[in-house]
Amino acid sequence: MNKKDRVMTTLDHAEPDLVPITEMSIDAVHVERIAQTKFTGEGSLQTQVSADRRAEAHMVAATTLAYEKLNFELIPVELSAPDGWNPGKNPDGTTTDEWGRIFSYDARCKAWVPTSSVFTTPEDYERFPFPDPHASGRTYAIEQTKKRIGEEMALGGWIKDPFAIAWEMFKVTDFVRWLYEKPDFIRQVIERITDFNIAIIGRIVDAKADIILSSGDYAEKKGPFVPVKFFKEVVFPSLRRQVEVAHRAGLKFIKHTDGNLNPILDDLANIVDGVHSLDPTASMDMGDVKCRYGDKLVLIGNVSVDNLCTKTKEEIVQETKNCLRVAAPGGGYILSSSNSWYTDAKLENCLAMVDAGRKYGRYPIDICN
Amino acid sequence: MTSLLEEIERSFAEVSGVDQMKNYVERALAGNIPPLDIIQSMRDGLSTAGRKYERGEYFLSELIMSGIMAQELSEMLKPHLQSHKNQFLAKVAIGTVRGDLHDIGKNLVSTMLSSAGFEIQDLGVDVPPEKFVEVVKNESPRVVAMSCLLTIAMDEMKNTVDQLEQSGFRREVKVLVGGRPITSDFAKQIGADGYGADAIEAAEAAKNVLTK
Numbered sequence A: 001m002n003k004k005d006r007v008m009t010t011l012d013h014a015e016p017d018l019v020p021i022t023e024m025s026i027d028a029v030h031v032e033r034i035a036q037t038k039f040t041g042e043g044s045l046q047t048q049v050s051a052d053r054r055a056e057a058h059m060v061a062a063t064t065l066a067y068e069k070l071n072f073e074l075i076p077v078e079l080s081a082p083d084g085w086n087p088g089k090n091p092d093g094t095t096t097d098e099w100g101r102i103f104s105y106d107a108r109c110k111a112w113v114p115t116s117s118v119f120t121t122p123e124d125y126e127r128f129p130f131p132d133p134h135a136s137g138r139t140y141a142i143e144q145t146k147k148r149i150g151e152e153m154a155l156g157g158w159i160k161d162p163f164a165i166a167w168e169m170f171k172v173t174d175f176v177r178w179l180y181e182k183p184d185f186i187r188q189v190i191e192r193i194t195d196f197n198i199a200i201i202g203r204i205v206d207a208k209a210d211i212i213l214s215s216g217d218y219a220e221k222k223g224p225f226v227p228v229k230f231f232k233e234v235v236f237p238s239l240r241r242q243v244e245v246a247h248r249a250g251l252k253f254i255k256h257t258d259g260n261l262n263p264i265l266d267d268l269a270n271i272v273d274g275v276h277s278l279d280p281t282a283s284m285d286m287g288d289v290k291c292r293y294g295d296k297l298v299l300i301g302n303v304s305v306d307n308l309c310t311k312t313k314e315e316i317v318q319e320t321k322n323c324l325r326v327a328a329p330g331g332g333y334i335l336s337s338s339n340s341w342y343t344d345a346k347l348e349n350c351l352a353m354v355d356a357g358r359k360y361g362r363y364p365i366d367i368c369n
Numbered sequence B: 001m002t003s004l005l006e007e008i009e010r011s012f013a014e015v016s017g018v019d020q021m022k023n024y025v026e027r028a029l030a031g032n033i034p035p036l037d038i039i040q041s042m043r044d045g046l047s048t049a050g051r052k053y054e055r056g057e058y059f060l061s062e063l064i065m066s067g068i069m070a071q072e073l074s075e076m077l078k079p080h081l082q083s084h085k086n087q088f089l090a091k092v093a094i095g096t097v098r099g100d101l102h103d104i105g106k107n108l109v110s111t112m113l114s115s116a117g118f119e120i121q122d123l124g125v126d127v128p129p130e131k132f133v134e135v136v137k138n139e140s141p142r143v144v145a146m147s148c149l150l151t152i153a154m155d156e157m158k159n160t161v162d163q164l165e166q167s168g169f170r171r172e173v174k175v176l177v178g179g180r181p182i183t184s185d186f187a188k189q190i191g192a193d194g195y196g197a198d199a200i201e202a203a204e205a206a207k208n209v210l211t212k
Helices: A003-011 A028-035 A053-069 A122-127 A140-149 A162-169 A172-181 A183-206 A228-248 A262-269 A286-293 A305-310 A313-327 A347-360 B002-013 B018-030 B035-054 B060-080 B104-115 B129-139 B151-166 B184-189 B199-211
Strands: A074-077 A101-106 A111-117 A154-160 A211-215 A252-257 A274-277 A298-301 B091-096 B119-122 B143-147 B174-178 B194-196
Touching (some): A003 A154, A053 A074, A154 A183, A162 A172, A162 A228, A211 A228, A252 A298, A262 A286, A305 A347, B002 B018, B035 B104, B091 B104, B104 B119, B143 B151, B174 B199
């Protein structure tokens, strides 16, 4: 069984030979150490900040090499900016992406992070040139990665959830205010971004990805960002439309979101194929989730991203064993942290998680304390 | 008169939106209801909204919207509050520490501190320790509140406490910390005076540290 088979078997809720392992993202500093190569470009976990294909090809090669060295079964790949696109460069050193989000450069993480927005009124949005999903080059990184990995590893193509794009592109306070005062406007924006995503999913399918991954958080530590009613009326119908397109093309659909999902997990389990993050610090109890949704949802994550930063290797091994023991029997579990290997995670802890996954993740799972 | 104040309180407690709240406040001002009474109604309503969020009845968006309403009300009342210098419990200088650009949590804490009666000096995000020290030196807040979302930024909280110590201003202020990776143990380790697991707790902690 090769690495891709392992993932696909897991997605079918069957037991492969080993529990697959991946990370939804690895920060540049760790990629450099794992792949023993320097990152020559600047990236962002949240958006596309450049269409410099030379730099992007280098980042794709470095990231893929890191995933290969780690023996990961699944490699997630971001969309690319359209050919010839240039980000808006602002006098204060910030940059503006295709969605009007303003990004500041975080030198320590070597990544651009969203800090503001060009939109101050709904009318600004009406005047803003909406991104073209059919623009050439959007699957450049996915194609490059596919060329390199072939059918050995599973490839997940990222899209970003329309709710999350709108939440960020208007800044949280304006999104919330307009949600109260102009709810139809917010609905229309999410609907339009959903149409964009549906076209993009088609592009990702054509680029031969194996899985659709949807980023963008729905929740924080205490619960969903917005009332459950809004999820049921707006967010989930949007999500369902995207999932149906992926399913018609034969691709599974995995939703990433941080936070406490318990109030909306029933609905999610009826829409998507898998959920990533399952942050234990946000009340996501793996045993409970496996018991309630293990037959419907592939579960990915639950090794605390905070613990990767602060705990010892021995504690990480124990935490990984707990995740495997609870979630892996019967299949349907992919080992990963509850977010990503970001800059401040101790690499030795991340590698301890992987080693423990290999040691204790062989089926049939048989782990005592 | 009483019913208008109750309506204002209910507007905040039920997060009814800016327009309805403004309508009640305009009528209250026209009826010569004292601005400080209006502020108290707002605080009571915000406090109710905060408790509902704590219990999981409200979501983050409702807490944010109540903060937006509070800002709008503050703007409306500014011209009427010139003669009320002692309306606040104390001044809090608040910021997200250096290395972290996230501000949702900080803004929510600011809202809840406002509702608890504190004057807020918002230093923004990516605030270096030197800036906190400078503000303590020049603006004399009684509380410094630091927030972060990224684990990588936690050290900056300790750096700030250390720099307050080294500059001789540590005893002038109480230090509060909070944010996603912060725990009460961490707060103790770095020598902070208080910790809030969320915005509601932060407001309580701010009141508590003033009595220490």
